[in-house]
Amino acid sequence: MEVRIRRGSRQDLPAFLEAYREAYRGLEEYSYRSRRRIKAYLHWLITRDREGVFVAEVGDSLAGFICADSNWVSDTGETVGAIHELVVRPEYRRRGVARRLMEAGMEYLRSRGRRVIELWVGVDNHSARRFYESLGFRAGDVVGKWRRMLKTF
Ligand SMILES: CC(C)(COP(=O)(O)OP(=O)(O)OC[C@H]1O[C@@H](n2cnc3c(N)ncnc32)[C@H](O)[C@@H]1OP(=O)(O)O)[C@@H](O)C(=O)NCCC(=O)NCCS
Numbered sequence: 001m002e003v004r005i006r007r008g009s010r011q012d013l014p015a016f017l018e019a020y021r022e023a024y025r026g027l028e029e030y031s032y033r034s035r036r037r038i039k040a041y042l043h044w045l046i047t048r049d050r051e052g053v054f055v056a057e058v059g060d061s062l063a064g065f066i067c068a069d070s071n072w073v074s075d076t077g078e079t080v081g082a083i084h085e086l087v088v089r090p091e092y093r094r095r096g097v098a099r100r101l102m103e104a105g106m107e108y109l110r111s112r113g114r115r116v117i118e119l120w121v122g123v124d125n126h127s128a129r130r131f132y133e134s135l136g137f138r139a140g141d142v143v144g145k146w147r148r149m150l151k152t153f
Pocket residue numbers: 023024027085086087088089092093094095096097098099100119120121122125126127128130131132134
């Protein structure tokens with residue numbers, strides 16, 4: 001399977017919406033459900049940091065996407081790199097697509113001088129947690145149903 005990574009843009013939003021809905025089936029407690037809320041969220045995501053959006057394509061299909069943010073102020077007061085969203089459609093999983101997207105996102109954040117990357121994962125989202133641990137993220141504190149994960153370079 002040949003995976004191509006490219007920058008994403010507003011034109012990708014309809015495909016992001018479908019991928020997001022597919023990817024969070026079974027994980028509804030950690031996601032928005034109505035199309036209206038998802039659209040608003042995706043719009044927020046791509047406007048936070050337009051250069052931090054990357055898409056994985058297999059042939060003509062969108063396999064997944066990531067939204068990295070090089071200018072996020074953490075609740076600790078520190079400006080960090082953040083991964084706000086990462087999605088891989090179920091049919092493309094366990095083939096390294098998310099890893100490729102994270103490499104693109106982390107390289108971008110490093111190029112912007114970020115030395116700490118933060119993200120939040122649902123406490124029962126074990127697949128995602130294992131995935132981030134496989135990339136060297138360590139688990140941090142829990143706030144409500146979310147666990148902070150951090151990687152420092
Ligand atoms: C988490 C997610 C992005 C992983 O995508 P993926 O493309 O399947 O991940 P990769 O193939 O790149 O996985 C790389 C490594 O991560 C780990 N990993 C990934 N999924 C895993 C799972 N379900 N269980 C255990 N380990 C897993 C493995 O070490 C894997 O390497 P291996 O396949 O050689 O064992 C995908 O499952 C997804 O979209 N989930 C729903 C949305 C979500 O939870 N997003 C994260 C929000 S914080």
